[in-house]
Amino acid sequence: MSRLDSFIRRLTAQRDILNAIVELVDGREGPVLEFGLGNGRTYDHLREQFPDRRIIAFDREVRSYSSSTPPAENMVTGDIRQSGQDFLGIGAALAHADIGTGHDDIDAITLTWLPQLMEGVLAPGGIAVSGLPLERDALEPLPLPPGIKEGRYFIYRRR
Template structure:
């Protein structure tokens, strides 16, 4: 499979997974969390499909100008510290998207496992996590049909 085809499958799985998670959590009370703003495409999509506050965590704010989150919802810094800050603020996250990464699979998987307990502290019971990396300590669930195994990961808290 070409890198272009692979990227298209990943983005399609991400979109379908987020829309599935929005349906799964539609009647639940709580906020959303986008971990890894990047260019802002995912955050922009979440704004379109959700009617709830969306917290955003990233090391730096360098997204497209149309995708800048409100300053009160953007936590800039290292992930673990920002997740601790979010937990201390009493945030209740019902839907989270995990997209942190260095671009080196082994390092990305290791960081996802390391951050999993901090993510758990902000999630409400029954919440949904959509993740580009495997997480630990959550109940793996089957996401939407048509997404290849290990392309995206889906969890309930």
């Protein structure tokens, strides 16, 4: 598979999952956390899916399109490993992390802290969506929507 095919499949998986989890999140209290704003594509999609909810985005710095940039009070800059700690216990209904790099050595370091952070920011019953696997007893893996290959993206419910 070419890198272009792989990229298209990853974005398709993201979109299909972010659409599929809406019904799991609706009816739950709490904000949405977007770890890895990037250029704001998935932030913009989340904003469409959850128009009445606070969405807090995180990245090292703001590099998103101006139309997909959160208001200053909902934008947290810096390394998520540290900046995310201030949000432990916030009771998020949904946390989405798109901070994998495709480089195993870098992602292995991210995986030393991301699963705990995702568990810690979610309310019980809250949903985690991640491009990297989150192995935590408190995070129950959920099935992917039809058509998405196992291991491409991951969904969990906080027990």
